[in-house]
Amino acid sequence: MFASFVPEIVNILGTRSKYTGTYKKEHGKRHIIVCGHITYESVSNFMSDFLHKDREDVDVQLVIMHRKEPDLELEGLFKRHFTQVEFFQGSVMDSNDLERVSIKAADACLVLANKYCDDPDSEDATNIMRVISIKNYHSDIKVIIQLLQYHNKAYLLNIPSWDWKRGDDAVCLAELKLGFIAQSVLAPGFSTLMANLFTMRAFKSGSDRAHWQNDYLRGTGMEMYTEYLSPAFVGLNFPEAAELCFVKLKLLLIAIEARNYRSKTQTDSCIAINPGVNVRIEADTQGFFIAESADEVKRACYYCVKCHFDVEEERAIKRCKCRVPSGQTASVPAFDYEVIDSTTQTKTSTTHEDITVDTKLLDSTGMFHWCQERAIHSCIIEREQAANLSFRNHVVVCIFADATSPLIGLRNFVMPLRASNFHLNELKEIILVGDREYIRKEWKTLSNFPKIVILDGSPLNRANLRAVNVHLCDMCVILSSRRAVDDSSLVDKEAILCSLNIKAMTFEDQKGIDIPMITELGNDANVQFLDQDDDDDPNTELYITQPFACGNAFAVSVLDSLMSTTYFNDNALTLIRTLITGGATPELEQILAEGMGMRGGVCDLTTFTNRHRCRVAQLSLYDGPLVKFADNGRYGDLFTAALRTYSILCIGLYRLRDPGQPSTTKRYVITNPPHNFILLPSDRVREFSVFLSRFTNDETKYDLLKLFSVAFKSCL
Template sequence: MANGGGGGGGSTSGGGGGGGSSLRMSSNIHANHLSLDASSSSSSSSSSSSSSSSSSSVHEPKMDALIIPVTMEVPCDSRGQRMWWAFLASSMVTFFGGLFIILLWRTLKYLWTVCCHCGGKTKEAQKINNGSSQADGTLKPVDEKEEAVAAEVGWMTSVKDWAGVMISAQTLTGRVLVVLVFALSIGALVIYFIDSSNPIESCQNFYKDFTLQIDMAFNVFFLLYFGLRFIAANDKLWFWLEVNSVVDFFTVPPVFVSVYLNRSWLGLRFLRALRLIQFSEILQFLNILKTSNSIKLVNLLSIFISTWLTAAGFIHLVENSGDPWENFQNNQALTYWECVYLLMVTMSTVGYGDVYAKTTLGRLFMVFFILGGLAMFASYVPEIIELIGNRKKYGGSYSAVSGRKHIVVCGHITLESVSNFLKDFLHKDRDDVNVEIVFLHNISPNLELEALFKRHFTQVEFYQGSVLNPHDLARVKIESADACLILANKYCADPDAEDASNIMRVISIKNYHPKIRIITQMLQYHNKAHLLNIPSWNWKEGDDAICLAELKLGFIAQSCLAQGLSTMLANLFSMRSFIKIEEDTWQKYYLEGVSNEMYTEYLSSAFVGLSFPTVCELCFVKLKLLMIAIEYKSANRESRILINPGNHLKIQEGTLGFFIASDAKEVKRAFFYCKACHDDITDPKRIKKCGCKRLIYSEMSIYKRMRRACCFGCGRSERACSCMSDRVRGDVDTLERAFPLSSVSVNDCSTSFRAFEDEQPSTLSPKKKQRNGGMRNSPSSSPKLMRHDPLLIPGNDQIDNMDSNVKKYDSTGMFHWCAPKEIEKVILTRSEAAMTVLSGHVVVCIFGDVSSALIGLRNLVMPLRASNFHYHELKHIVFVGSIEYLKREWETLHNFPKVSILPGTPLSRADLRAVNINLCDMCVILSANQNNIDDTSLQDKECILASLNIKSMQFDDSIGVLQANSQGFTPPGMDRSSPDNSPVHGMLRQPSITTGVNIPIITELVNDTNVQFLDQDDDDDPDTELYLTQPFACGTAFAVSVLDSLMSATYFNDNILTLIRTLVTGGATPELEALIAEENALRGGYSTPQTLANRDRCRVAQLALLDGPFADLGDGGCYGDLFCKALKTYNMLCFGIYRLRDAHLSAPSQCTKRYVITNPPYEFELVPTDLIFCLMQFDHNAGQSRASLSHSSHSSQSSSKKSSSVHSIPSTANRPNRPKSRESRDKQKYVQEERL
């Protein structure tokens, strides 16, 4: 047999060619991109050897070795023989050798244990004897050999434990090592993919083959890791038979053989693909996979892919090598990826036939593989598809956009709540809203809600999940969110359970990220106290709870004081688009007011130093803006919102103003206004940012900024600060003398007195104010004389007793207070109620029973018992309803004076007549049973029936003894007894109410569409929005849905919620809420200068134009003239009109319905029947004289009954038909009520 030289020729059959010539082998080498450096002579030699190979093959049909391609650069076997058996043998010897050693060790150990069993028993008996002898006092030497064995066992155990820690995922080192092994296994598999394009076996130079060097380094690491695993294994036999161990046996030793023989055999390196089975474990170690579905999905995919790639590697090996018993002659050239394709079409039972196995080994393997592969394909693939298909459509993660904020909205996510929220949040009247809204809810949206999200896809995203799951909070990037808004289900059957759910959401979010700002809706007022228990809840940092019951009842209570105010406030805090109507109808004027909203803007430096009324007048006349409040920062930088504070307060630098305007762009005028540039401009639209270089700050203001910067730390006063020059300090003294009552300019060295000044605009007690003329800056102020009923005037002794010994106000001084009363003492029978002369009172018709959810009537009573009313001005409140329900509410009501209960039903006309409903100032209809009915159309049935029942009642006009006289509202400082004023303030006698239609009623509704049933004579479309309906425009209907807009309003400006709560709750503060959370009741307190100063705050009233000091403007006058006169003369801030619905008609009308006009323009024409909404100052004089203790009321009244906002109960001179005995009984009863 002739063998070829270095050219690779030989007298044997071709390597892997199965009997072909060496010329075929040479062509195969070129086809596989191997460079052979053989010369032309060696080519001819190959040709000549071809013939000898043919002849020799006849004599030697079977060969022990096969020819492989060699080169001069690689020192391989000069004969070019294949040595695949050496590589396979290294793996087999390692595997079976180790297995034999383990089995031999176990056998010997077992035999040793069996043979030495008796000896062990003998030693144990000897130990017992030795122990007994030691007990007798005989000392025995310690067995040193046994100690050495124990030490050796301890050393082996410690090494085993160390190895276990190194390969476990319980420690950081173990996790890093496990991940590194997996990554290197994938790297080795990638090297196999690269080498699979070369022949199965070829000569390689270790020092020049880069992939072989890398593979060698990887396998050295695998060998070390195998050693750690072997040491840590408890059962060495099972470890030896593990899949990962088998993979190491057939991949690690062949690499070392490759280095030794300078040749490479692709062999079984494809087994590294089995490491992919651990992919799921690795992802769990890295905390990437957390859910069971994701773990299961990755498990199925990893098993399927690893099995697929491993089987493809085996087919690639046998098809490119051939069958050994056929001398490898039946091989075929298939790439690895063609084998991958073959395996896929095979186990899917498609079998195109374009690629198939030719070798016997390949076909035999395919027979068994198609059984297991088909089963795996049929079971794994459908399950994988199901898991992928069942993945949450909205289960991704939010990707924050640079430069754009986002908020998270969760809670009650429905089509109605989301549409209402988006309509207000993304309203065009706001500035450019560069905020993305991320909704998070655990239920996927329905088709309608999904369509809504798609319509707002540029600013809205939805993710399915729960805020109670920290993983879902991480998905929506709650830590980088600007705020989190939680919506409540206003229509739930159990409000307490709904509040509990929202409180748990707050706890979960705050636990995940304590600094996140949260705005949540709450249904019940008493549940707000639970939010204070959350350590990270901080209202000073922007956390707010919008209590719907508190605000809803507060709005209704303000309507009892000024009818229609609930509608005006609801429209102000909602974003409404302007709807233009050309026809001269009441809707035209109403909708012009509806387009106004509440905005905030910093005031221009041109306003610094001016009084609030001056700035307010300038804004209204010049800028066409209505400013109603400012944010005042005290010396210690604590901010308070002051509503119409009066002319004693001067505007500071950087003051934030609260404006009523139609859009945000208009409010910018207050910031851009410059006296030098805009003083002569008449068109407010031209007031824009000017380019002049204005001298904004005077020298004094500069020194004030220096003083704030350097003196707040040391706590010194202005005079003690060294930063101020003598001249500037003298200017401060001059300013103090000019404004002796200014709490802004005057600075006292006393820290306590300064803090008290910060809390209250004025530090004068009522008695001191009386001596100073009552009005703080009105030199012409004089005590106000009001009509009174002699029956209701307590004696001087009683007044002194009340001043000195009785707790009249709560501990904060914000509300009238009385000692707790038993409910039996306030219960009236029908006859007792009829005998009580009730007039100018508030009737609350309440539907509820023992099982009804509590409404929280305290929130209705508190605004009506605010301390900025004098005691005689408090309206008597009569509850008509189930006594069982009212007993449950009484615990929160027993500290309020002038409260009575008539057990009965609001549907009983006898009960309504007993409480003189025709003489009430307001009738409120509430229901606690609304959310217990599934049918939305029937939720308001009780309230609607009660409203229609009252409107259908008829009253006898002969009841003149209970007629309510009216008089024009006398502003503080106007002396009614003055000869100049007496003709204006003539006493008017209004006819009494003869039909229930004219009774002022406000009805609470749950379902907005039910408003159509309240008025039978209106023409409202059932699909009309609530704010466009006549009952809502007239202030006779109120629905809690109008409060939805407060969520977005509070987000854009957290002062908005503080302002509205100040307006409608009568003065509730966070401190008061904390007190109520402790005791669930108001605590009484003795009057101190501090608490009495809390009474000095403005309140809402209605000003009549039919008589009074403004009667001359009522007939064709301009609203702007009225605004300026009221502001300059009485510090009253007008902000709207309550007008008769048919006042625009030339023909007289019998309709007594009124509607609301918000912020009319300057030139708006007034009519005599108009009632003006105004913010009036607290009048200290009204409660200081005997003449002031009349039962008057500053509120809106029905036009058929009265035209002014102050009414008193008629005196005995006006009651000729009243029996004397009844007079005495009433007098006695009323005196008792006054004492209560």
């Protein structure tokens, strides 16, 4: 009898997958669910950052769920990390499968997107449906989702249990990618600096590398961390605290959690980026730091004036007996976070006349410059018209897309360049060169921003490029709307051809290779084709290549690590988003979700106050009040002088790769150099600066204006 059932038993056992079991949660150990687009590439990129050794606490089990069994390559990856990763076959759309992975006990659920899909809107809709299913089963779980298109964030707001105050968040790739590129228009190379900060990498100096590579790679080992400031900081204003951190603790403090004085409640808090002298440190204030590891940042928590005042070696700063046990003070207050400006809390008497200056051209949130909606035909110019307009110090955007292409999301590029912490006369003209029918698809989202001009034509046509004076622009940006192709190496063909075409052009007073340019890539490997005279190995990782190190290339793949960054630090994404979007807020996202676009605002104190926030800028050393540091000065001395005198927070340098060669124009990014780093006259300084209002001290304002005018000229 038993023998007759053997074949059937074998058949049943043979058809049962080894990935159909149930997750058994270990007592006291957290786990998170990872779902969505599960491939070897997406999972390996995520795991390399999530499980990085520099993270303070990675005692978290990864539970990955996908409806298909893993292929051999992906299975091998799971086996190499079998102590930290488990895979289950199933779907988050099925409540039974959600029960199998103990989602009610999970710490969070992360949804990954396919960045290279044919239809971005369909991919976003699929992942939003996954979020709906997850939230429907367990409404309290923290969900972090990757989205491709900015406009799809609005659909998340329709989910009743979606609440960003509880940690739910969306990492929008289009918003962040184009925001990084836009900030590189204002401060070339800033996209590289920021991308390196939120990606976990280790740095080891090498004698076989070029000198510039060691300087650059040291910066790639820096990351962004948060830590509570010790009682020794209480009562200090922000510049004093930042100087103490930099000089004594060898840490770069860029922002703090500060009380929102505009709020009616005492529990509201905000993230203040370089808030200036008017914000003082209170007890249990959280700081945002740039450092090499989480252990280094603990110095800010341990620092004690009594025990560490005369300590010269920063590594000797450890927990002392004066400190109250951390368990009594380290609780995170239940704050509602928003991001504020650098001088919101300045106590200045403001008249109605002061407020109305220039603010009538702002949107309803006061965060962006605004104008009445314009018809697209009024902004389109012919080639002959463009040549007669003699554009200079403008931004040329080469767009490769047609009427059938997926949306790029140009609004995310334009918004940072129209932030209200710039005066109207400081806004750079934006020239869109591309197919008018494609631009027409996006025009509804662009029509309320001033100083945008369209030239209908191919960016590969040199006559079009000469007509818009590409050689006189502050930055040339090359963007593409990509479709999936059989050969991934061809996905960037138009962008690469355009880049090489511009570099091959010649003009009366300069060569095309000297034109400042940043190219967006879909395939990391294609970076090797952008710079024909570099010596990069084709197998070199993107972040080590010269075009990326110099800020001339950006790829969406560098944003993969933001998922793990957001999980470990709820406020990190808010800080990054604010730095690069120009001030996009949940309030603005709610307005855009209504589908009415940007709306003009009323001139009031709140609108005026919202302009007073720090901005990314780049200053030259060769002229102006900081010139004394230009020749063999030390970076630490420059840092303290800029902070004390102008409330300018320096975060790095943009240095010529070959300063000894007169004709060289290539620069590379140096992030947070050490105190004794020697400066060169040709260096440019990356910094977070204040908004120059009419209330700034006249002498300081004159010096700052001189600094900024030199900065603008140095970018030409």
